[in-house]
Amino acid sequence: MADIEAVDSLQGNDAACWREAIELYNAKQKKGPSSRKYINLSTTDNTEHDPKEHARELMAAAMSSYQILKKKRGPFAMTLIWIYNNLRQYSHAVDVLIQCDPTVAALVWGSIGEEEERASRISGEGILEIIRHAGRWEQVSAISDLLNSARLRKALVALEITSDVHIVMDRIDRILEQAQQLSDNALQLQLDKELLALTHENSTSVRGVLSGCGKSVMAGYLQEHLTAEGFSTLFYRFQRSASTTQSTPTSFASSLISQLLEKSTGLSAGTGAYDQLQNLATRFPLGPQYCAFKMLWAVAASLFKTSGSQFSLIVDAMDECLFDGPSLPGISAFLDALYESIRETRSKVVIFTRPEPMFVTAVQSSLSIFMAKDLLLPDVVTFARREYEQLGLPDSEMDEVLELVRSSSHGSFLWAELFLHHLGQSLQVADLRSRMRTLPPSIGELYRQSLLSGVQRFSQGELDCRKALLVAIFQAQRPLRPAEIADAFSLRPERAEIVISGLCKPLVSTYGGFVHLSHPSVREFFELYHKADDSSLGISFSDSHGLLAEKCLLSLLDERYADLHCIRSYLIANHDENARVDTDVPPREGSFYDYAFRFWDYHLIRTKAPSKNLLRQVNNFILSLQFAYWSERSRQDCGQLVRVNVAFGSLASWHKGLPREDQALIELDKYFERAYSILSAAFDSSRMDNILPWLARMTLGDFYFIRHLPEKETPLRQRTLAGLQGLLGPCHHLTLHAKSRVAYVRLYAGRMRASRRMYNEVIDIQRELLGEHSSHFLETLMYKGQSEYYMADFVAAVVTWTKCSAGTLGLLGPDSWLYLAAQWWYAQGVAYMGQLDLGLRIFQSVIRKRRELFGPGDTFANVVQTTVGEIQLLLGRRDESIATIRDMVMWVRGIYPLSHIIRLDVEITLAIAYQAAGMTQASLAIVEEIEEGVGNLRSRFERYCQVAHLKGLLLAKRGFIDDAIHLLQNTVTEAEEDQNNRALLWIRLDLATLLRRRDAEGDRDQASANFDNIVKDISGDYDPGFPDEPDPPRLLAAAEKALRLVRARKHTEARRELNSEQVDWRRPSDFWLWWGGTFCKDLLQIPD
Structure with a gap:
């Protein structure tokens, strides 16, 4: 309760937040109260820092400042007041578009609005503190714990510290002091550049001028003015100069959420914004920049509505906003969303921008003000005079220099700033005059000369x-x-x-x-x-990614991240849902590790010609204990081994494109495996907790599972289960977790009944031991559904996944990996039950969510994408299906050999899609490649049957019906009874169609005979005769008819047919699905 009251107080009085921020700031001063930078809260006579106790005092100071400047209004001041009066005059939203002359080279020098940009940057980072790190705050088990506790107070205080609170406190005083020096026609805010370098040892020794009166300064001053008047003001500046990630509609929405949260009185459970924030925090642990704009804007719009306030929204540098990107809206959609929220809350918006064609519509429908160079020029010259004096250049040349500024700046403060900086680098008067005679024609040339002068x-x-x-x-x-x-x-x-x-x-x-x-013009110049x-x-810049990749790997390979105690903390937290990472384990604040952790592989795979040293660094990293630390930490952020697997997929494609001698320097086949083998051995020899080596092996087994390597996973899983059972007993939650994984190994081997039995045993104990709100219980429930699914008990599987989805939704949120996995499997179940359209919609939803979170290289999403292609094929959308599956084939070819299950299944699926679309040659080419490249395909008998079936249909299509019948009949005849499977059943159906179509002597009898031993009579009146006697025609016909209904996913009708004939399947296991990399085993079918 005390925490909630503290938050309420914090939100109601900014001074409380500033006070706590100052206390934390003071705590960082090594010399304590004796430090020159120490801010004394107990007195009001601080010589350098005079903090105001209440926010209203700051507002009063701002109003006083404004009154003093009231009599010194230049052209900009009059324009600003006019805008301000319009904002106050109209009760409805006024959309103001302020533009600068296109000839004003690159707007205003970036440092003009440096103080104002602080507020924008702090706001932009705010959502990162709230959303990105929310996943680490106890995995956001309850958003109220985040929004109504000391954590939020500390987050807001951290933002105040980031903004250098002592600047905010005496900022108005400095404005007042320097405003007295301005000319009559100027409205310029000239601040010491010491404000920009407060971390310097001697901040007062560096003097400079902050140029003003441009678009950005005007936006910043308007924000100051409205705030001082008591208006609720929101501010955002698009900052492409900082990063392209700071210049998107997503970054804008994130900033508004942060600002609106700071102005709110807290969120209560059950509100729309509450639920949305909880979901986003769980779903996007790497930051809101990975979130679609519409999702973030839904939160911002909800906060707008529930705030009950009218806001004045100021948007600066709209022209720097990037609208071309995945999950980003176009300019029209963005402005429509913005204006709708503004209108609903009767708020007001002012947009500052350079003139751009995309804003034409907005200009026509809004009040617009055009800032011409004639209006800017007097202030540019005033600024240039002040800058000239500050640089200490000779008075004898001032008039000529100012005339050059007047005639050549075109109203651009940026050009004037750079030009004067260029002159300031001259060492002698002769050099100064030479630079004046060779007047740079553009800002780009000024940048060039600045770089060349450094030589x-x-x-x-x-x-x-x-x-x-x-x-x-x-x-x-x-x-x-x-x-x-x-x-x-x-x-x-x-x-x-x-x-x-x-x-x-x-x-x-x-x-x-x-x-x-x-x-922004600097970035444009470099581009x-x-x-x-x-x-x-x-x-x-061609090797820029290589440089950053090298720096990232150097940071990742730091010896401190090979510490077993640090890895232990993450490892236990990832296997025990009640454990937490030790506070001293994460990297130290301010280190480069946080950046390297997220972007090392991003930069690496974009390095076109990596050096030998970089390649060795990569190899050293993926084979090291430091890799295990990175892996366990990423598992905390993303859940499971998602990040690890995405990185591997990216590296595999990149590695394949390297020259052969470079490929040899990276042992990619030992990725993950070597690091965790070293880790388990290190734990064994360290004599730490005895369970640690087994947890490392369990994690290695998880990697084998994700990579579909059953031959390695099976013995490791069984060994791990035995080890944990010996240490902890059969009912410990870690032992049960290991047993659940062994149960899945049974699926690999086709031992479906054993797997299902083990899952039921584990679930019963977990329910009693952990309860149904345990993530371990829910994970086991999902895998139990898979055992039912592979046994073709689709109804039971769908019921299980429904329970799993409901539990996971409540515990982890709708975007957790477990919920999405349960939804994927649920969709597969309902699709097999005939609800293809529903299944397709769910599949596509899962793909969108996964790729929004983990990018286009997400393996999970790519596997689901293949399933989408199969459903499209079943729905008759062949062109879409081929395009979808072909994309996935290109992906798997870059990662897996042809013999790997995932690639083999996707290749077969593409060949089937080609066959269905009449692309016989393309399909046959894949079949021949499989036959030649896989080796002993018969050892994977279900896939052998699929390939034989497909080849037979292709032969028939080309007119070789005899060859097709011979191939398919031999496949059926040579199969042993225990080899019967779903694919072989469908061969029987199409073989019967071909035999009847050829209609040679004995063909019709053979077509029926192929359905022998599929069903059994259950009437009680049937005499089976001799053991090897063929089934009578009644059983053969019933078997064929029921099989055709099952392949068409008409399970109810099939059961009705069997019941009417008083027969049943002889071996239900004939219909079991085989484990593999694709969903649908029923794609092949010859037209009747």
Whole structure:
């Protein structure tokens, strides 16, 4: 209760949050109260930091600031006030589109809105704190525990600290102090650049000017002004300069969720936003950037409605938003969703953007203001004068320089900033004048000259460091923190920002706690430079992925991640649902490991020409204890071995494309297996807990299971069960978990009854020991359903999976791997029962969810995709089916050999689809490849029957009916009774059709005779005669008719036929499905 009250207080008074943030900030100061950076909360006379106790005092200071500036309004000020008055005047939503002249080269220098961008970046990161890490907060067992406890308070406090709270506290005072120096026609916020480098040892020694009055500053000032007036304000700035992941509708929605949560009074269980957040937190542990926009926006829209407030939403740099990507909306859909929420809450929105064709419709339907260069120019010149003075350039040249700015800047602060920076690098007056005479024609040329000038100023080591930094910052998949870069590049942490800024300015900025390109035009400059294959700057972006892959692997291979105690903590937590990871086990804060953990394989597989050193690093990693640490940690994030398997699939395709000598440097066939063999041996020799080696072996068995390697899995599973049973007894939850896995081994071997019996035994004990709300119980329930399914008891299987789905939904949420797996199997069951359309919809839903979470390389989703192709084929949608299955064939060919079950089954399925579509030659080519490449296909008799069946149909299609009948008849005749199977039953059906179609002497009798020994009489009046005597015609006809109904998935009609003839199946096991990589065993059928 105290935690809830604390949260309520925090939400009602920002000062409370600031106070706690200051306390945590002070705790990090090594010198304590004697530190110059220490903020004294008990007094009000701090010389450098004078925190306001209440948020309203800050608002009052902002209003005072505004009143002082009221008499000094330039053109921008008048425009701003006009916008503000419009916002207040209308009660309905006013959509304001503010544009800059297209000739204003690249908008406004990125540092113009540095202070304002802090708020946007903090908001953008907020949802990462709430959603991404929610999965680690006890796996989000209850969202109320997240939103109504000390955890949320700490998360919000962390955001305040990230924003450098002492800046926020005295920010208004600094604005007031420097505003006095502005010219009459300017509205410029000039702040010391010390605000951007507070982690520097001597922040007050660096002076600079924050250029203002551009689009971004205007957006930021409007936010300040509305907030000071007491309006509920939301703000977001698209920041492509930081990262493409910060410039999508998804990042916008994430930021709004974070801001709306901070302004809310808490969520209660059962509300729409509550349930949606819980699901998203569980489903997307790697961050909201992997979530579809419509899912995040549904949460934001719900929060808008339930807030009961009218908001002023300010969106800056809309032109930097990227709308072309998977799960992203188009511009029209995005604006429609935004405007709908705004209208429903009677809120207001202002959009700042460069003019773009895609915004034409929005301009026509909204109030729009066009910022022309004539309006900007007076303030640009004022800014240039101030910047010139700060640079200490000679007064004798000022007028000429300002005239150059007036005639050549086209109203661009960015151009003026870069030009003056370029002049400031001159060492002599003659050099200054030379630079003035060779006026750069574009911002891109200014960037080029800035880089080239460093050749004379920096040593070779510094140039190499600058090159690596620029390449890494450009290609990083999320903004990096200075501490992360310091860790990756071995820089002194306390000097990292100074080094980065000194080497890379003005192309790179380090404000807001992140390192990123200072403006979108910098990224555009590098993209054009890379596209043109220009080498004049000595920077190559072609190996940027290789550089980051190398840095990632260096971090992953750190010796601290080979520590057995750390691996032990994750290993136990992954096998015991009640265990938790020790707090000292995760990587230290600020290390590069967090980035490397998520993106090492992303960068590696995009490295086109990897060095030998990089290839050796990869090999060292996948064969190391550090790999086991990464694997167990990723299992905590994603559940099961999903991340491990996705990485393997990506690596396998990439490895296959390497030159042969490079392939030899990576022992990919030992992926996972070697690391866990080493781990189990290390636990054996360490004399730690005796169960640890067996848990490592159990995990290795899980990998064999996912990779479909029964020959390796079977002995390991049985050995692990024996080991745990000897240590813990037969009823320990870990022993039962191991027994459940051994039961699945029985399915591999076709021992369905034994498997089903074992699952029933385990479930009975787990229900009593753990209860039905245990994830172990629910997992066993799902596998029990599979044992029923493979025995063709589809009704029982569907009932079991329904129970499993309901339990998993309540315990883990709708997007957990176990729920999705149960849904997949449920869909297979209902499809075999004839509900193909329902099954198809569920399959497609599972694929969408898995790929949204784990990307296009997710093995689980790809297997389900093959099933979609089979259902499409059964529904007669042959072209769709072929396209679907062909995509999966290309995927499996890059990973598995032809002899592997997964690839073999998918190849057979594609050949069947080709045959159904009349593509005889293409189908026959696959059949011949299978016959030549698999080896002893008869050892996999069900698949041998499928291939023989398919080949017979292809021969018949080409007119070789005699050859087709001969092949199929031999397949039936040569099969032993215990080899009878579902595929052989369907051969009998199509063989009968071909025999009757040929209608030679004896063909009709042979067609019927092939159904001998399929059914048995149960009337009680039947005399079976001699043991080897053939079945009478009545039994043969009943068998054939019932079989045709079963193949058509008309199980009720088949049972009715059997009952009417008073017969039953002689061996129900004839209909059992065989374990493998595809779903449907009933695809083959010749037209009657």
